[in-house]
Amino acid sequence: MSFIVTGAAGFIGANIVAGLNKRGFTDVVAVDHLKKSDKFTNLADNRISDYFDKTEFIELVRAGKIAKPEAVFHEGACSDTMELDGRYMMENNYRYTVDLFRWCQRERIPFIYASSAATYGASSIFKEDVRYEKPLNVYGYSKYLFDQVLRREMQYGLRAPVAGLRYFNVYGPHEQHKGRMASVAYHQFFQYRAEGKVKLFEGCLGYANGAQMRDFVYVDDVVEVNFFCLDKEITGIYNCGTGLAQPFNDVALTVVNTLREADGKPALTLEEAVMKGEIEYIPFPQALVGKYQAYTQADLTNLREAGCEVQFKSVQEGTRAYMLHLLDKVK
Numbered sequence: 001m002s003f004i005v006t007g008a009a010g011f012i013g014a015n016i017v018a019g020l021n022k023r024g025f026t027d028v029v030a031v032d033h034l035k036k037s038d039k040f041t042n043l044a045d046n047r048i049s050d051y052f053d054k055t056e057f058i059e060l061v062r063a064g065k066i067a068k069p070e071a072v073f074h075e076g077a078c079s080d081t082m083e084l085d086g087r088y089m090m091e092n093n094y095r096y097t098v099d100l101f102r103w104c105q106r107e108r109i110p111f112i113y114a115s116s117a118a119t120y121g122a123s124s125i126f127k128e129d130v131r132y133e134k135p136l137n138v139y140g141y142s143k144y145l146f147d148q149v150l151r152r153e154m155q156y157g158l159r160a161p162v163a164g165l166r167y168f169n170v171y172g173p174h175e176q177h178k179g180r181m182a183s184v185a186y187h188q189f190f191q192y193r194a195e196g197k198v199k200l201f202e203g204c205l206g207y208a209n210g211a212q213m214r215d216f217v218y219v220d221d222v223v224e225v226n227f228f229c230l231d232k233e234i235t236g237i238y239n240c241g242t243g244l245a246q247p248f249n250d251v252a253l254t255v256v257n258t259l260r261e262a263d264g265k266p267a268l269t270l271e272e273a274v275m276k277g278e279i280e281y282i283p284f285p286q287a288l289v290g291k292y293q294a295y296t297q298a299d300l301t302n303l304r305e306a307g308c309e310v311q312f313k314s315v316q317e318g319t320r321a322y323m324l325h326l327l328d329k330v331k
Contacts, residue, residue, distance in 0.1 A: 002027040002069045007076030009034060011175040012114065012222060014042035016073050019223040021047050031057045031076060039177045058096055061103045071230055072104055074113035079139065080181050081118060086138040093142035098149060108160040112229045115164040115237060117296050119144040127299040128237045147237055163229035168241030168298050172219030173325050184248060185319050188255040189326050198252045202281045205294040209281040210249040212294040215241035218318030224310045234306050241298025242312035250315045252279050258323040
């Protein structure tokens with residue numbers, strides 16, 4: 001069996017390739033853009049059968065010159081919520097996805113693609129329904145707009161399964177290339193090792209210091225949801241999160257205590273960590289005003305009704321596993 005994974009050198013894409021390898025599949029065509037060449041390390045950890053630059057690949061798709069795979073995992077996108085070039089974002093995220101989707105439909109290829117919780121914007125209801133979708137930035141809009149294409153096409157009938165997964169705050173191995181868009185846990189690992197403390201935003205939008213809440217989902221669990229969609233050939237748009245919002249303070253405290261444990265030090269409470277200066281609150285950035293989700297929590301009703309039984313890790317479980325992974329990598 002052969003598979004195509006776009007964004008294969010990226011965060012979730014690299015973990016999907018690794019997951020396919022664990023299932024015994026090595027005929028994996030990787031698609032990405034290595035302008036930032038250090039992303040190659042994510043591919044080097046995995047076994048693939050071929051590699052295409054994203055531009056060359058979509059040109060071959062549009063010309064009908066790519067061999068038909070068993071399925072396509074479309075993870076490639078610009079995920080920078082601070083990106084201001086709307087023209088680039090719409091071409092790279094929206095138009096690219098539309099063309100790849102239409103090829104998969106013509107060839108009857110199952111298509112599993114990355115949507116995003118950014119489609120909900122400042123909504124307080126995170127259910128896969130257009131009434132609750134109000135993106136705050138062009139990244140969220142680029143994902144929202146393709147979701148509408150799928151919904152429209154579903155009304156007329158599809159030739160092959162299509163599943164859109166609305167990722168919430170994903171964290172875990174293989175995100176080192178993402179720079180400022182890497183997870184809070186990733187940045188805090190290096191902050192703590194360098195400075196002996198981690199940093200969080202002060203209170204905003206009605207939340208106390210570090211009490212803003214997100215649905216943090218570990219990347220291994222995200223891969224399992226992708227494979228559920230593949231195995232069960234489901235169609236639709238589904239939230240991909242834990243279904244439980246937890247505060248950023250939970251992430252920070254788990255980072256601090258896991259790294260303290262590695263140094264032979266006892267665990268701290270949140271109050272003790274703040275008092276000792278190991279958790280520091282910094283001013284909320286002006287650039288994020290009006291563009292920040294202070295609360296997200298995936299409604300998993302549709303995913304569970306589709307039969308997905310993935311048991312998602314809590315922040316404490318996932319962040320601890322991630323810290324131990326990073327400690328092993330920097331030895």
